[in-house]
Amino acid sequence: MAPLWDSVRVDGEEMKLCMSVPDGKGPVPAVVVIQHQGGVDEFIEEMTERVASAGYVGVAPDLYHRDGPDCRDDGPTRRARLRDVTVIQDVNATVDFLKRHRAVDGNRLGIVGFCMGGRVVYLMAAAQPAFGAAVDYYGGNIMAPWGEGPAPFERTAEIHCPLIGFFGADDANPSPADMRKLDAELNRHGKAHEFYSYPGANHAFMNRRGARYHAEADRDSWPKALAFFEKHLGR
Numbered sequence: 001m002a003p004l005w006d007s008v009r010v011d012g013e014e015m016k017l018c019m020s021v022p023d024g025k026g027p028v029p030a031v032v033v034i035q036h037q038g039g040v041d042e043f044i045e046e047m048t049e050r051v052a053s054a055g056y057v058g059v060a061p062d063l064y065h066r067d068g069p070d071c072r073d074d075g076p077t078r079r080a081r082l083r084d085v086t087v088i089q090d091v092n093a094t095v096d097f098l099k100r101h102r103a104v105d106g107n108r109l110g111i112v113g114f115c116m117g118g119r120v121v122y123l124m125a126a127a128q129p130a131f132g133a134a135v136d137y138y139g140g141n142i143m144a145p146w147g148e149g150p151a152p153f154e155r156t157a158e159i160h161c162p163l164i165g166f167f168g169a170d171d172a173n174p175s176p177a178d179m180r181k182l183d184a185e186l187n188r189h190g191k192a193h194e195f196y197s198y199p200g201a202n203h204a205f206m207n208r209r210g211a212r213y214h215a216e217a218d219r220d221s222w223p224k225a226l227a228f229f230e231k232h233l234g235r
Helices: 042-053 075-081 084-100 116-127 152-158 176-188 215-233
Strands: 004-010 013-020 028-034 057-061 104-114 131-137 163-168 193-198
Touching (some): 004 084, 013 042, 028 042, 028 084, 028 116, 042 057, 042 104, 057 084, 084 116, 104 116, 104 215, 116 131, 116 152, 116 163, 131 215, 152 176, 163 176, 163 215, 193 215
Parallel strands (some): 028 104, 104 131, 163 193
Antiparallel strands (some): 004 013
């Protein structure tokens, strides 16, 4: 289940995809894994493997592909160049890739994201009807648009699939107040969701390579995320 690399064309250029495929016969459901600010790095590769270990195809699109292969800018600089309209294009291209892939049951697709990827999850739960389940890990800046158009928060009424969110109680973005605001808005629109907050956990608590890794939050949240996918996508 070691990650493989593939690609898909978006706007006339190649976007790399990090892909992990479970052992055994397919087709099986697939989960799009959305990167954190650091890009499709070792942490995101590992998360595609963890998805595959649970029986799903995991694929992570490189949302920084428009920067070109020689870009050496840091994560915050690259993240600041992203725009919602092109992020939606990139994730939609990934969905189209999965629907054509022989290992994938294209009628059973989910999405999970971390940090900025959690924000993208919220956005895509509204923008892409193919997703049957959405998992947001500490997605920040959901109330702010990237470029022109509405913020993900403003598209809450368009969300079409169940959503589960995991948050650190010590996080500043999203803060506990942000989590409560999201919860209230989802409730206002009658959107199926469940949220979990972990005392002592900060932002990026799932990254085992990071200084803020929180083992207890990882051990509790990931089985919940997988149970959520199994409930809504099967296996």
